[in-house]
Amino acid sequence: MIYEDRAGIIWIATGDGLNKFDGKTFTVYRHKQGLAGDLVMGILEDKQGYLWISTDKGLSKFDAERETFRNYDRWDGLQSNFFELHSAYQSQTGELFFGGVNGFNAFYPDKLLDNPHIPPVVLTNFKLFNQPVSISDDSPLQQHINFAKQINLSYDQTVFSFEFAALNYRAANKNSYAYMMEGFDKNWTYTSSNRRFVHYTNLDPGQYTFRVKASNNDNKWNEAGTAIKITITPPWWETLWFEGAMVVLFIVILIVGVRWRLYTIRTQNQELETQVAERTRELKKEKDGAEILREKAEVANQAKSTFLANMSHELRTPLNGILGYAQILRRDPSITTQQRHGLNVIEQSGNHLLNLINDVLDLAKVEAGKIELYNVDFNLHMFLTGMGEIIRIRAECKEIIFNLEMDSILPNDINGDEKRLRQVLLNLLGNSVKFTDSGNITLRVEVQNQLDKSYISIRFIVEDTGVGITPEDLKTIFDPFHQVGERERQTKGTGLGLSISRNLVELMGGELQVESQIGSGTKFWFDLTLQVTEHRKIVKNIETNLPIIGIKGKTPKVLVVDNNWENRAVLVDLLTPLGFETKEANNGSKGLEKAMEFLPDVIITDLVMPEMDGFELIRQIRKSPELKDKIIIAASASVYEKDQNKSLTVGSNVFLSKPIKIDSLFAQLQQQLNLTWVYGESVTEEVIVEAVEQKIVFPPTDVVAEMYELSLMGDVNGLAQELTKLSQTDTKYQPFIRKMQALLKNYQLEKISEWLESCREVALVNNIS
Numbered sequence: 019m020i021y022e023d024r025a026g027i028i029w030i031a032t033g034d035g036l037n038k039f040d041g042k043t044f045t046v047y048r049h050k051q052g053l054a055g056d057l058v059m060g061i062l063e064d065k066q067g068y069l070w071i072s073t074d075k076g077l078s079k080f081d082a083e084r085e086t087f088r089n090y091d092r093w094d095g096l097q098s099n100f101f102e103l104h105s106a107y108q109s110q111t112g113e114l115f116f117g118g119v120n121g122f123n124a125f126y127p128d129k130l131l132d133n134p135h136i137p138p139v140v141l142t143n144f145k146l147f148n149q150p151v152s153i154s155d156d157s158p159l160q161q162h163i164n165f166a167k168q169i170n171l172s173y174d175q176t177v178f179s180f181e182f183a184a185l186n187y188r189a190a191n192k193n194s195y196a197y198m199m200e201g202f203d204k205n206w207t208y209t210s211s212n213r214r215f216v217h218y219t220n221l222d223p224g225q226y227t228f229r230v231k232a233s234n235n236d237n238k239w240n241e242a243g244t245a246i247k248i249t250i251t252p253p254w255w256e257t258l259w260f261e262g263a264m265v266v267l268f269i270v271i272l273i274v275g276v277r278w279r280l281y282t283i284r285t286q287n288q289e290l291e292t293q294v295a296e297r298t299r300e301l302k303k304e305k306d307g308a309e310i311l312r313e314k315a316e317v318a319n320q321a322k323s324t325f326l327a328n329m330s331h332e333l334r335t336p337l338n339g340i341l342g343y344a345q346i347l348r349r350d351p352s353i354t355t356q357q358r359h360g361l362n363v364i365e366q367s368g369n370h371l372l373n374l375i376n377d378v379l380d381l382a383k384v385e386a387g388k389i390e391l392y393n394v395d396f397n398l399h400m401f402l403t404g405m406g407e408i409i410r411i412r413a414e415c416k417e418i419i420f421n422l423e424m425d426s427i428l429p430n431d432i433n434g435d436e437k438r439l440r441q442v443l444l445n446l447l448g449n450s451v452k453f454t455d456s457g458n459i460t461l462r463v464e465v466q467n468q469l470d471k472s473y474i475s476i477r478f479i480v481e482d483t484g485v486g487i488t489p490e491d492l493k494t495i496f497d498p499f500h501q502v503g504e505r506e507r508q509t510k511g512t513g514l515g516l517s518i519s520r521n522l523v524e525l526m527g528g529e530l531q532v533e534s535q536i537g538s539g540t541k542f543w544f545d546l547t548l549q550v551t552e553h554r555k556i557v558k559n560i561e562t563n564l565p566i567i568g569i570k571g572k573t574p575k576v577l578v579v580d581n582n583w584e585n586r587a588v589l590v591d592l593l594t595p596l597g598f599e600t601k602e603a604n605n606g607s608k609g610l611e612k613a614m615e616f617l618p619d620v621i622i623t624d625l626v627m628p629e630m631d632g633f634e635l636i637r638q639i640r641k642s643p644e645l646k647d648k649i650i651i652a653a654s655a656s657v658y659e660k661d662q663n664k665s666l667t668v669g670s671n672v673f674l675s676k677p678i679k680i681d682s683l684f685a686q687l688q689q690q691l692n693l694t695w696v697y698g699e700s701v702t703e704e705v706i707v708e709a710v711e712q713k714i715v716f717p718p719t720d721v722v723a724e725m726y727e728l729s730l731m732g733d734v735n736g737l738a739q740e741l742t743k744l745s746q747t748d749t750k751y752q753p754f755i756r757k758m759q760a761l762l763k764n765y766q767l768e769k770i771s772e773w774l775e776s777c778r779e780v781a782l783v784n785n786i787s
Contacts, residue, residue, distance in 0.1 A: 019104060021061040027082070029069065031058035036071055036080075047080075052087035054078045055099075060106030062114050064127035072101035072116045079127070093189040093235070097121040132236040137186035137193065139232045139243045140164045142214075145179045146171075168247040176250060179217040184232035184240070192235035199248075200227040208643065223252035336584070340677075391435040391525060395551045398432050399424065402463060405440060409447045409459070415772050416451065419458035425465045429474060433549040438522045442530075443478065445515040446542050450482035453540070457483030466545055474550055479543040487534040495532065496520045566684060568696035569597045574687075576600045577616055579609035579623040579635065580653075585676070589622060592680065606630025610638050613645055619691060623670075625654040625661055633668050640669040649690045653678055714757065715750045725758075726774040729767050737762055737770070 019031040030037040035048035035056050047053050055075030062070045069080040076091040076099045091099050097120040105117030115124045144151050144163040153159045158169050163180075171178070184193045196206040197216050201224060207216070231243030254260055406422040413420040443461070450459045459482045466475040487495060496516050516530075523530040523544045534540035576598045578589045586602045594600050601616045603609035606623070607630045613621060621639065625632035632652060639645045652665035653674045662673045672686045687693055716722060721744065728736040741755050741762075761770050 019058070019061060021063075023063045023069065023082075024067070029061050031061055031071075033057050036061075038082075047085075047087075049075075051085075052078075052089070053080075054087070054089040054091070059101040059103045060116060062106050062108050062116075064108075064114065065112045066128060068127065070106075070114055070116070070127065072106060072118070074101070075099050077101070077116060077123070093192055096123055133186070133188050133234050133238065135186060135188075135234055136238055136240050137184040137232055137234045139182060139184055139230055139240055141166075141180055141230070141244060141246065142183050143181035144169070145181075146175055147177050148179070163246075164244075166246060168249065170249045170251065172251055173223055173253045173256075176221045177217075177219045179215055180228060180230070181215045182230045182232075182244075183214055184234065186232075186234040189235035194233045194237070194239075195230060196232075197228070197230040200229060202226060206231075221250055223250045223256070225249055391438065393433050393435055393549075395431055395433050396436045397430060398428060398463075399430060401436060401440070402461070405443060405447075406461060408444070409451065409461070412448070412451050412772070413459055415769050416455065416775075418451075418454055418456060421458055421460040423460060423462040425463060427465050428463060428476070429550045431551045432474075433551050434546070435526060438526065439546075442519045442522050442544075443480070445519050446480040449515065450480055450484060450540070454482045454484035457539070459483075469547065472549055473547055475545055475547050477543055477545045479541065481539065481541040483539040486536040486538055487532075487540055488536060492532065492534060496530070565698050566596060566695045567698035570694040570696055573597055573599050574620065574691055574693070575616060575618040577603065577609065577613055577618040577621045579603045579606065579612075579621065579627070579632070581605055581624065581627045585624065585653075588678075589683075592683075606632060606635035606638075609635050613639060613648070614642070617644065618648065620649040620651060620687065622651045622653055625652055625665055633664060636665065636669045651683075651686060651690075714753045716754060717744055717751055722774060726771065729771040729774055732767055734762065734767075 021029045021031070023029065026041075028039040030039065033056070035046045036053060036058050038045040038047070048056050053071065053073065054077065055073030057074035058071055059074065060072040064070060067082070069082060071078045071080055076089050077096060079088040079090070080086075081088075090096060097118045101116055101118040105122065107115040109115070111126075112128070113124055113126050115122055141163045144159060146158070151157055151159050151163075153161060158171055158175070159166060180197075182195065182197070184190075184195065186193055191211050193211045194208065195210070195214060196208045198206045199218060199221075202218070202221060226248040227245055228248060229243055229245040231240055233239040402422060402424060406420065410420045447459065447461060460479070462479040462481065464477045464479070466477050468474050520530040523546075526546055528544040528546045530542065530544045532540065532542050574597075576589075576593055578586045578600060579602075580586045580589075581604050583604070586604075590600045590602060601612050601618065603612045605627045609621070609623060610630070623632045623635055627635075630638075632654070636650055636652070639648060639650060650670040651672045651674060652662075652670040653676055654661065654665070662675070665673050671690055674682060674686065684695075688695065721740070725737060725740050728740065737758070741758055744751050745755055757773075758770070761773070
């Protein structure tokens, strides 16, 4: 649309603002310059020379000489904020008509007047610890809060809040507010009508004045506002009279003590003085020696813990890049089967290294006494069943039976550290699978004692028919880095699992016990006292196995703040192809600048960065009026739980540990931004169907040993060649070959290695017999 005003200036309505052409140059006015919306629908000029512009976000009155805008929206009486294109008309009487999606508006511009009413400001409510304060003689409020001039609070009443309102009822939702606690706040805090309250916590004893002011819908401010004085009295032990009394008492005691000591010294003989002095020197020498040893041990222990934590951070950072890109590349449907196998090997190796790092760190935390429990409510039956399915699969690969036996009177829901309990049981069950070649493994959970309605004693038992443990090894089985059994079995672990498990069980209030017989099997058990909780309805999220390839709706904006370029690259390369608009920053200071400029929907930030770290960045974002409501995801390789908890305390919405799992990131983005994903075709690998019902005849031990070595090296072609050679020797090996081909087809090398290990022992027995 093109419009020429009475001065001959050409005005052009576009989808990207209002354009002005004075015959020489073009000038563009957009939302940033004050226009209601960038999509301009119509232009009219009134008799006073003002331009009226209809947009997709309201109606604007434009003073071309001063270049100022006055905007109107549906709260001012418009049919809606969206107007139709070319739907604008001016009558001969000067009345303007603008049409929109819900009708049209007609008005005389010279009759539109701003609201001149300066609204009174009142306090409407006062709460202590989120509870309204009643009016009574023994209450801080002696009359309604709006009429009170002063409130006296004690030192233990420092969690309070005010509610306030402006008495303007013309488009009241456009009222604005500003508040400040003099003596605590340095500046006014501005807010809208949607947030007419303020909370204060832990104010120091002293004198304060709470002030609040407001404006009407046309931004006419009541600068005087209203105010109330607040006095917080100190505890009796911090009053001046008590401190003075303590000073006087101390002086008296000091004088009496000095005089008594002088008298005692004068009455002692020289021999006693000599003996005391000599003994004092001996004790001091012993104490200094013990103190030096203690300090050295503490320094050494602290240095070890710091070293392990720092090394973990340094290792997790490249692991984030390795595992991140492995997960990204696996999502590509165009990669070949061989490439997918390679990515599987990379991801399995990275996860194995990550597990080793976690084991070493858990051991360091245990030795330093820094492991803490985090109790949550969880369904015990679902917990045990899910864990049983994991072990059942591993057991079936070795053709052994797994039994899960649960006491019929077990409670449904309990409160405890689900993560640590799972860690202990999976370690014990994993060891049983590793050291059992035939027979069965049993996880038995029994109720020992119902202490009362709220607490119950439960015994967890892991029992197998494996190779057993010698009496000599039983004495050292819980020592760190100590492994028992054959050397080939030892290569599968670090020797830290049982040591960590014993300490975790003790931390949960139990004791890990063991008994074993060589050739008959091993039994581990421990008792825990757990709290029984009320039954909760468990809602399972319905997940799809299809890959995510995009987003429906508006394009989300993501800012990635991390001083490591590889970490930024992983997130950018993951999110950009899905339709996210991404920006990067390499430290907190630049991240804050980019956030103010970019105004992202979500900010993903590291915590440990130079110049400004992630904690300070989160604080600054929460203080910013423009950014305070943005979603913040803290992602860090830090192993300190205090850093994780601190990130949530200072204002992050979510904490993700590096290396970041793509599924976890997608789940948080979907939850926090209410996203709807677009899914592509499935790129998952084929499911192995083991239709090998015939009795398996194993090849000679040297052939099985050769295949076992090839599986450990990940040599798929070598395994295929060995199977081809074997098929040409004897048809009785066909069931063995078919099962190997089924596993090899899906590149399940870990299952192949575990199965071949059991095959070696079976083949050895068959060949001997």
